[in-house]
Amino acid sequence: MLDLASLTDFLSRPRKVVITTHHKPDGDAMGSSLGLYNYLIQQGHHTTVITPTDYPDFLTWMPGNEEVVIFTQQQELSAKLVAEAEIIFCLDFNSLNRINELGELVRQTTAYKVMIDHHLEPEDFDDYRHWDINACAAAQLVYTFIVDQLNNRALINKDVATCLYTGIMTDSASFRLPNTTSDVHRIVADLIDAGANNSRIHELVYNSASENRLRFLGHCLANCLEILPEFNTAIISVNKQDLQRFDVNTGDTEGIVNYALSIASIRLAAFIVERTDRVKLSLRSKGEFPANEICKKYFAGGGHRNAAGGQSDESLEATVEKFKSILPEYKKLLIQ
Template sequence: MQDLLKLKEVLQSPQNVVITTHHKPDADALGSSLGLYNYLVKKGHHVTVVSPSDYASFLHWMKGNEKVMVFSENTKKQAEELVNKADVIFCLDFSNLSRIKQFGELVRNSSAKKVLIDHHRDPEQFADYASHDINSASTAQLVYKMIVSYGDKALIDKDIAECFYAGIMTDTGSFKHPNTNKEVHEIVAELIDLGANNSEVSRLIYDTNSLDRLKFLGFALSQRLTVYPEYHTAFFAISMKDLEKFKSRTGDTEGLVNYALSINGITMAALFTESEEGVKLSLRSIGDFQVNTLAAHYFEGGGHKNAAGGISHKSLKETVALFEDLIKEYSEQLKNKTPIETYV
């Protein structure tokens, strides 16, 4: 595996490029993908972004969104053709090909040069080139640094800068998380200098809600929030019927788990969302309590120390019951906000 400076040589001449990111992409996933897309198009490459699933409508403002191919049964053949013709495939904001579902096997079997740019733990060894840094606040930050290292900072215009800004802003929790270090602020300042309208990006992502979504939020807070103060834990359990009742769309549960984490005295928060595929989990924590270890050990997942996800193939009721048993088991660690990897 080689670093991205070696990749610069490959990108000196026009290439057929595919960019992909994880299932249900968030602002960092899509922002890093479309930021890179717009940069590579300027460099004369033929580029397509393939998302393994749909994504929230509050991300549709990013330049190039209308060109994104959403992988499905209807687009599978076209996606196969793109992958077969690709010279280079960028894999952004995920560390394992299983995170892009069925599209992952197409990528794995492709003869194209594969590039991994990511900040999640335990990367799968499938890439020819990589920039992998678990200390980076976001993937958008890593893509930005790659472009600068290539001497192409001048090619970053307002649209590209706003894609990267969105990724950094959201993956730092609006610059609140511990990963918001000096470098993050320096890069964000540079992006604003390059034209990013920080207040507008924030409004588009955080303050563009449908009436149904606001009603769902009120319902979730009043009817679906469970708090265990003795275990310093709070969680939401959302059923498919709940989602149907409020006509919920992809992205409508985004950020909900943070309301549980914001409760005074809470160390860990969870969101359980029932779907046809199983129960999706979003886990958050403060301090040294490592939810990525919990997610990996019990819920086929992973992520960062304070932000992770996973899935359960039990029913919603059974999944919640398992989680309630776990918080009793880890009660001392939750109380003291200490790491759990020692105890697993």
């Protein structure tokens, strides 16, 4: 394992650096990755962000995005960059299976591996770890890594601040979740002082939906929403035909589960969608209800207590029924 002094010394000279994050990256994944990228290039490091898959169009405006390499589109280049890397930063994920086929390439390389993450139960693949499950976002941890550990607040420029603000804003649900502490607000204030245009970032992320995406959302709420009042639970289930009908693209389903959770009586919400290869689940909960426990125990997934995900190899209908069958086990927590 590397200690902080050794890592700081290693980064004191230009290095070949790869930054990667989880598949289907969200705002925190891309914000933390590009925030760190914009920090490292100021010091002369030869830095590349490699994502395992594509990501939503509403995140492609961030500084440095034009340099991102998407593994599924450029596998040979990705493999070459990983093989040549001297250090690899792994952001917003805690297990190499979260980066799909890219994970084995990262595992095999001799490069130092640095994990910056806030998820439970990290896998021991890293040489240095900046990890805190109480952090509201990986972007928050990138900030504290730069400012508190590397003592380089001066290099939080407008580009770094813009990306890190985006990560914190999206993973905290616009600063609404319980882990959005006073420390988080102080960090966000510092990022605004450094040049992050908060209103513009919000506009670019949240007010850039396509007409198809809005019509798809309406379809989900009007035709796919099921309420189970005896369990204070809501389910939105969507089949492949619906995805094709509304021409759903990467990112178009993001956040839909929160509409179900916004109902006053609901303590647990599930968005269950039939993808090409399997069924994916996204769970959200209120209070102390352990959404991550359900995903880990029954759906080969995990995440945070109030925001988790999983998957199923069964049909959409079978997956929905399985999810419903689990609810009696948690009835006391759901109706308290």
